Amino acid sequence: MLAKILFLLCLTHTSAQDLCKSDTDDGYKVRLSIKTALGDDAYTWNDSEQFLFKATLAFAMMQYMPEETFNLSNILICDETERVSFWFVVMSPQNQSQLIPKAEVENAVRKSRNRINSAFLLTDKTLEFVGIPPTFAAPVVYTTPPWLIVFGVVIGAVCAGIVAILISTFIQKSRKTKEKENDLVSDEETMRSVGNGMAGLGDKDGVYNQSFVDDDRFTKL
Amino acid sequence: MEKDARPSWDNPMQFVLACVSYAVGLGNVWRFPYLCQMHGGGGFMIPYIIMLVLEGIPLFYMELAIGQKMRLGSIGAWSAISPYLGGVGLASVVTSLYLCLYYNVINAWSFWYLFHSFQSVLPWAECPVNSNLTGYLEECEVATPTQYFFYRETLNISSSINENGPVHMGQALCLLLAWLIVYLFIVRGVKSTGKVVYFTATFPYVVLLIYLVRGFTLHGALNGVKYMFTPKLEQLANPQTWINAATQIFFSLGLGFGSLIAFASYNQHNNNFEKQAIVVSFINSGTSIFASIVTFSIYGFKATFNYESCLERVRVLLLNTFDLSEDAVSINNITEWITQLNQTYPDQIAGLGAKLESCDLEAELDTAVEGTGLAFIVYSEAIKNMPVSQFWSVLYFIMLLLLGMGSMLGNVTAIITPLSDFKILSRNLSNETINGLVCLFCLLLGFGFTTRSGNYWFTMFNEYGATFSLLFIVLIEIIAVIFVYGLKRFEKDIEDMLGHRPNWYWKIMWVAISPLLLVSLFIFYIVNYIQGGTPTYQAWDKDLGKSVVTEYPAFGQAFIGLLLVSSVSCVPLTALYVFCRRKQRGSSTHESTVPTLSSGV
Numbered sequence: 001m002l003a004k005i006l007f008l009l010c011l012t013h014t015s016a017q018d019l020c021k022s023d024t025d026d027g028y029k030v031r032l033s034i035k036t037a038l039g040d041d042a043y044t045w046n047d048s049e050q051f052l053f054k055a056t057l058a059f060a061m062m063q064y065m066p067e068e069t070f071n072l073s074n075i076l077i078c079d080e081t082e083r084v085s086f087w088f089v090v091m092s093p094q095n096q097s098q099l100i101p102k103a104e105v106e107n108a109v110r111k112s113r114n115r116i117n118s119a120f121l122l123t124d125k126t127l128e129f130v131g132i133p134p135t136f137a138a139p140v141v142y143t144t145p146p147w148l149i150v151f152g153v154v155i156g157a158v159c160a161g162i163v164a165i166l167i168s169t170f171i172q173k174s175r176k177t178k179e180k181e182n183d184l185v186s187d188e189e190t191m192r193s194v195g196n197g198m199a200g201l202g203d204k205d206g207v208y209n210q211s212f213v214d215d216d217r218f219t220k221l
Numbered sequence: 222m223e224k225d226a227r228p229s230w231d232n233p234m235q236f237v238l239a240c241v242s243y244a245v246g247l248g249n250v251w252r253f254p255y256l257c258q259m260h261g262g263g264g265f266m267i268p269y270i271i272m273l274v275l276e277g278i279p280l281f282y283m284e285l286a287i288g289q290k291m292r293l294g295s296i297g298a299w300s301a302i303s304p305y306l307g308g309v310g311l312a313s314v315v316t317s318l319y320l321c322l323y324y325n326v327i328n329a330w331s332f333w334y335l336f337h338s339f340q341s342v343l344p345w346a347e348c349p350v351n352s353n354l355t356g357y358l359e360e361c362e363v364a365t366p367t368q369y370f371f372y373r374e375t376l377n378i379s380s381s382i383n384e385n386g387p388v389h390m391g392q393a394l395c396l397l398l399a400w401l402i403v404y405l406f407i408v409r410g411v412k413s414t415g416k417v418v419y420f421t422a423t424f425p426y427v428v429l430l431i432y433l434v435r436g437f438t439l440h441g442a443l444n445g446v447k448y449m450f451t452p453k454l455e456q457l458a459n460p461q462t463w464i465n466a467a468t469q470i471f472f473s474l475g476l477g478f479g480s481l482i483a484f485a486s487y488n489q490h491n492n493n494f495e496k497q498a499i500v501v502s503f504i505n506s507g508t509s510i511f512a513s514i515v516t517f518s519i520y521g522f523k524a525t526f527n528y529e530s531c532l533e534r535v536r537v538l539l540l541n542t543f544d545l546s547e548d549a550v551s552i553n554n555i556t557e558w559i560t561q562l563n564q565t566y567p568d569q570i571a572g573l574g575a576k577l578e579s580c581d582l583e584a585e586l587d588t589a590v591e592g593t594g595l596a597f598i599v600y601s602e603a604i605k606n607m608p609v610s611q612f613w614s615v616l617y618f619i620m621l622l623l624l625g626m627g628s629m630l631g632n633v634t635a636i637i638t639p640l641s642d643f644k645i646l647s648r649n650l651s652n653e654t655i656n657g658l659v660c661l662f663c664l665l666l667g668f669g670f671t672t673r674s675g676n677y678w679f680t681m682f683n684e685y686g687a688t689f690s691l692l693f694i695v696l697i698e699i700i701a702v703i704f705v706y707g708l709k710r711f712e713k714d715i716e717d718m719l720g721h722r723p724n725w726y727w728k729i730m731w732v733a734i735s736p737l738l739l740v741s742l743f744i745f746y747i748v749n750y751i752q753g754g755t756p757t758y759q760a761w762d763k764d765l766g767k768s769v770v771t772e773y774p775a776f777g778q779a780f781i782g783l784l785l786v787s788s789v790s791c792v793p794l795t796a797l798y799v800f801c802r803r804k805q806r807g808s809s810t811h812e813s814t815v816p817t818l819s820s821g822v
Binding site: 031033034035036081082083084085133135136137138139146147148150151154155158159161162165166169173 | 332333335336337339340349350354355356391394395397398401402404405408409413537540541544545546547548549651653
C-alpha cells in the first residue's frame with residue numbers, strides 16, 4: 001500500500017516534470033543578466049531565488065486569473081544554465097497534467113511585468129522573457145510641446161527688440177527733421193550770397209566716374 | 222556738403238570682426254574636417270596653406286581694396302571700374318540672393334534642434350514607440366534615432382524631389398524666427414551690424430574652446446585625433462587633393478559674393494586693409510584647423526563608443542546563444558572565445574550569420590561625413606552619449622547659430638548695400654524699409670525649402686547655386702581689375718589709401734598665379750560636370766533607412782541649368798544693355814552737353 005502510494009507520487013512528480021522541457025510549446029525561456037544589471041551588488045542565483053521566481057510568477061498568474069488559486073508547485077522550472085536562463089511552464093491548478101496555454105501566460109506576465117522586475121531589482125532588458133516583447137512606457141503627451149515655449153520666448157524678445165529699434169529710429173528721424181527745418185531757415189539767407197555756381201552743380205546727380213579721374217595733373221605739394 | 226554721408230564702422234575692429242564673422246561659418250566646421258580626413262589628415266595642411274598664400278589672400282585683398290576705394294556696393298563698384306562690368310556686381314547680387322534663400326534654412330534647423338534640447342531626454346536619443354507600445358517605429362529601427370529625428374521629425378522628408386507635400390509648420394516658424402533675427406541685426410545697416418559682430422565673431426571661439434576641453438576628456442577622443450591627423454603624404458600626389466584645397470580656400474573666404482566689397486565700402490579711406498586681409502585670412506584658416514581638432518576628437522569618441530557597443534552586443538549574443546555564465550566572456554577575450562567556439566560548435570556559430578558582427582574601430586573612424594549630415598546627425602549622435610547631454614546640445618547649437626548668423630550678416634549686406642546705392646530706392650524708402658522688404662522677400666521664397674521635398678531643393682541650391690557662378694565672377698573680377706582697370710591705376714589707388722604700393726608678392730599673385738589657378742579650377746569644374754553624367758542627389762528611403770543615390774528628374778536638371786545661367790548671364794547681358802544704351806545716347810548727348818556747361822559758368 002505504502003509502496004503503491006510512493007510509486008504514484010513518484011509517477012505524478014516525474015510526469016509533472018516531463019511537462020517542463022526546453023522548446024516546449026506552452027512555456028517560456030527566461031534569461032537573467034544579474035551581473036550586468038547590478039555589477040558588484042549582484043546576488044547569486046540559488047534555490048531561494050528560484051523560489052522567489054516561482055512565487056512572483058504565481059502572483060502574476062493570480063493577478064491575471066483571479067478565480068484560480070495558483071501554488072508554488074504549479075510553476076515548473078527546468079534546464080537551468082550558467083547564464084542564468086531556464087524554461088518554465090505553468091500547470092493548471094485544477095488539472096495537474098494540463099498546462100496553461102502560452103497566450104495566457106504571456107498576458108499574465110505582461111500585466112505584472114513591473115512587479116516581477118522589481119522583485120529581482122532588474123529591468124525589462126536584464127530580465128528577459130524570450131518571446132514576450134516588453135510593453136514600452138506610453139509616450140509623454142504634452143499639452144504644449146516644450147520647444148514651442150522656448151520658441152515663443154525667443155521670438156517675443158526678438159520682436160520686442162525690432163519694435164524698440166524701429167521706434168527709436170523713428171523718433172531720431174523726427175527730431176532731425178525738426179532741427180533741419182530750423183537750420184534751413186538760417187541757411188537760405190546765407191545761400192543767396194554765395195551765388196549760382198554751387199546751385200547748378202548741386203542739384204544734378206551725375207555719376208561721378210572715379211575710374212576716369214586723372215590725379216596725375218595735380219602735383220603733390 | 223553731403224546730406225547723407227555714407228555710414229561707416231565705428232572703428233576698424235568692427236570691420237575686422239565683421240569679416241571674421243562672415244568668413245568663419247559653417248563650412249569651417251563641416252567641410253574642412255571632411256576634406257582633411259579624405260585627403261591624408263595632417264598632410265592636407267600643406268596644399269591648404271599653399272593655396273591660401275597663392276590664391277586666398279591676394280583675392281581677399283583685391284576685393285577689400287575695390288570696396289574701400291569705390292565706397293559702393295558690388296554693382297556700383299564694378300560699374301565705376303567700367304560701365305560694361307556692372308553685370309559682375311549684378312551676378313554677385315543674384316548669387317548672394319540664392320545663398321540667402323537657402324542658407325537661413327540651416328539656421329532654422331539649428332533653432333529647431335536648439336529648442337528641442339530643452340527636454341529631459343533628447344528627442345534624438347531614443348526611437349519613439351509604435352502605436353501598440355510593443356516596439357519602436359519601423360523607420361527608426363532600420364535607421365538610427367538621430368537619422369530618424371532629422372529626416373522624419375525635422376524635415377518630414379518625402380522619398381524624392383518629385384513628391385511634394387505641405388509646409389512643415391515647425392520649420393516655417395523657425396525660419397520666420399531666423400529672418401526676424403537677421404532683420405534685427407541689419408535693420409540699421411552698418412551701425413547695428415557693427416555692434417552685433419562683437420558677439421557673433423567671438424563667442425563661437427569660446428564654445429569651440431569649451432568643446433575642445435570636453436572633447437579631449439572624452440573616452441576614445443585621442444583615437445580620433447591621432448587617426449585623422451596622422452599624415453598620409455601619398456595623398457599629396459592625388460590632384461583631387463590640390464583641387465579641393467583650392468576650392469575650399471576659395472569658398473571659405475566668401476569671395477565673389479560682394480559681401481567683402483560691401484563691408485569694405487563702409488571703411489574710412491585710409492584704413493589699413495592690407496594687414497586686415499592677412500589677419501582675417503589666417504584667422505579663417507586657423508579656425509578651420511581648430512574646428513577640425515574638435516571634430517576629430519568627437520569622431521574618436523563616437524567611433525570608440527560604437528565600437529564598444531558593437532563588442533558588447535557580440536558578447537551578449539555569445540552569452541545568450543551558448544548559455545555561458547556572465548563573467549566568462551568579457552570584452553577583452555571575445556575574439557578568443559569566438560575562435561574557441563568555432564572549433565567546438567561550428568554549426569551554431571555559422572547559424573548566427575550576420576548577427577555576429579565584426580567590430581572594427583578603424584572602420585568606424587573611416588566613416589567620413591560632411592555637410593548637414595555631419596552637423597545634425599553625427600554630432601547629435603555623439604552629444605546624446607555625453608553626460609549632461611542637454612547642456613552640450615544647447616551649447617553646440619548656439620555655436621552653429623552664431624556661425625550661421627554671422628555669415629548671413631555678410632550675405633544680406635551684399636544684397637542691401639548695392640540696393641541702397643540706387644538713389645531711386647534710397648530716396649523713396651528708408652533704409653529700414655528696404656532691409657525689411659529684402660528679408661520678407663527671402664522669407665517668403667524660403668518657405669519653399671520647408672516643404673516635404675524642401676531638403677532636396679536645398680541640396681540643389683547648395684551644390685549648384687553658388688559654386689560655379691562664383692568661380693566665374695571672381696575670374697572676371699581679377700581680369701577686370703588687372704587688365705581693364707589696369708594694374709598701374711590699381712596700385713596708385715592702393716598707394717593713395719595705404720601710403721605705400723603693394724609689393725612684388727601681391728603683383729605676381731594678381732597678374733599670374735591667381736588667375737591661372739582660377740582658370741584651372743574653372744576648367745576642372747566644367748570637365749567634372751560634363752564627365753559626371755546626369756546630376757544625382759541623395760534621396761531618403763524610409764524602408765531601407767538610408768539615403769539612396771537618385772538622378773534628378775528633367776525639371777530638376779532644367780532648374781539647375783537655370784540657376785547656373787541666371788547668375789552667369791548677368792555679365793554679358795548687362796554689358797550688352799549698356800552698349801545699346803550708349804549707342805542710343807551717343808547721338809543725343811552731343812546736344813545736351815552744351816547747355817549744361819553754360820549754366821555752370
